Amino acid sequence: MLFKEVKYLEKETDNYMDIVSESVLIYTEGVERYLKHQDEEFNNSLERVNVLENRADQLRRDIENRLYTETLIPESRGDMLGLLENMDKLVNGSKHVLKEFSIETPFIPEEYHDDFLELARMSASCVEEVVQSARRFLCDPLTVKNNLHKVYHYEEESDHIADKIKRKVFSSNLELAQKNHIRHFIIKMDSLADKAEDVADRLAIYTIKRSI
């Protein structure tokens, strides 16, 4: 009975990690489609990320519920729940950015498209590495550190790209309102990498606690 429950939870947690990973891929895809003015495809990406976000919430609640009712991993339960909730912020972040693009329809001049794509891909890579770290935390905690330094690297690069775009935008001839609007989206996209870094910091502590 216990081992059956454990197997089920392993699968659910794995699915959850898959959702986080997929949401950030769809986010990158969505940003690209928006910049290319592919409205139908963009809306499709938004819809898919919405579905993923709902599914992630359901899975997270189910996992939390089962961990408590079956009193599993009592020593690490708090850490596990903290990890799931923080990773949920990554899925929420991906959905939120695309939603804001959909609602506010910012005008992004073509000369900034490549930079925006680069920023999207960099923050996506950051999230991807943190998902890998989380998977390793569950199975092989001693190798978590191998991925964490990549997270920090990508986060730094993401900040660097964000700064670069902001400087370009504010030194251009665009109106101040437009500049601010573009800045708002740069910050939103960069915050995804910041959230991934937060998860990485927590993972570093959880890994230390997972010794015998």
Add this chain to the structure above:
Amino acid sequence: MITILYLSSGLFLGWSLGANDAANIFGTAVGTKMVRFRTAALIASIFLILGAVISGRGASVTLTQLGSVNKIAGAFIVVLATAFTVYWMTRLQLPISTSQAIVGSIIGWNLFSGMLTNLQVLSKIISSWILSLLLAGIFAFLIYKLLLRFNILVRIHLYRLDAYTRFGLLLIGAFGAYSLGANNIANVMGVFVPISPFHSIRLGPLLFNGVRQLFLLGGLAIAVGVYTYSYRVMITVGQSIFKLTPQAALIVVFAESLVLFLFASQRLHDFLLSIGLPAFPLVPVSSSQLVIGAVIGIGLARSARNIKYRLVGKIIAGWIVTPVFSALFCLLALFVWQNVFNQEVFQKRRFDVNNTVNNRLAKEGIFLNSSDFEESYDSEIHFFNALHNASFMNADTVQTIFHFANYDPIDITSRQISQFENLAKGRLNQSEFDVIESLSGKSFTYIWELEDAIRAECRRMKIQDFTADQLKIVNQYFYHKGIR
């Protein structure tokens, strides 16, 4: 009724053991909610009783060798003194061990009754306390290092590791409970073994002797202690005293259980001797102190600075304070019970130095000069001093003299013989039973006279002599009213 009254101190000590020591097995498992209390209590109770009944004899024999309490009222006081010592030192928040308290109480009885305290056995017991503590630390250290390596080599998912740990805690908890029962039942009922009030019962092919019945009763008392009081102690242990991860708790319980088993298993003891290796002495040891030893072992495995010298010092101080206190209390209680309540707390043993004994000792190559001795002694200590003054120093010689001088009259009746034949089925063949039947109606003054009569009858019937084990069975039945 009076028997139950006298056994009550043992039952109380058993209850106390169950209430306190079950936490050393399942404390962290229950405290960290890895295992439910009901499951832990059920497994602990079943295996404690099994360990006590199946393997409890070994450690009990050692306590009997230290001091063979020969009156049930005396046994009652000895165990009561132990229980009081445990209670009092727990209130004073000093580290306490039932195993050490019972040793002190037995020595107290020996002093009061004029019986000798076997110093060889006493040193064996004390060295076992030291060795068991060290072993618990060493085992925990090695198992920790091995587990660390295993964790490195094999990737185990967090959830699966949790499930394996739970299963491990249950399995090793069962082993621990068995070992605790086997080792510590001696503290609870060991003193009653020489004067067990129960007679052997044959249940088909199984012989349920008086000693096993005693251990079953003690085991049941322990189980009641587990169910009624151990939850509080388990929660305390699990949450405050030893903050261990479930995997570390698994190591501690396994190390503790291994040591308890090593110092309780008669089969392992005999096996090691049979292959020419030194065997672990069968001695009751303190499970609480083993836990401390194991926790220190894990601490050392993590960092060499983790020896808590103060705690170790407290344990060592306990080895001295506990037996001294329980011996003093036992002496006082025996005095009161005998002189105020007029209860016989010991049966005097008589040792004769007469022609019959001297002639028999001469056959063993031992010659006593009658002028150096009185005709009889009613105290082991006086007889021992007399032998010492007559320059009999060798321990084996002294033991032989004690055996042959021990006055222990017995009449063999036909009723006893038919009961013996029923209980000893399968242990003796028909010719050997015929030898026993030939003793019907005879009286013997000394144990060796019975043994010599058996040998003479074997020679007359031209059959092989009884083995040492078979003679032991005969003595156990006719002198101690049961076959073990």
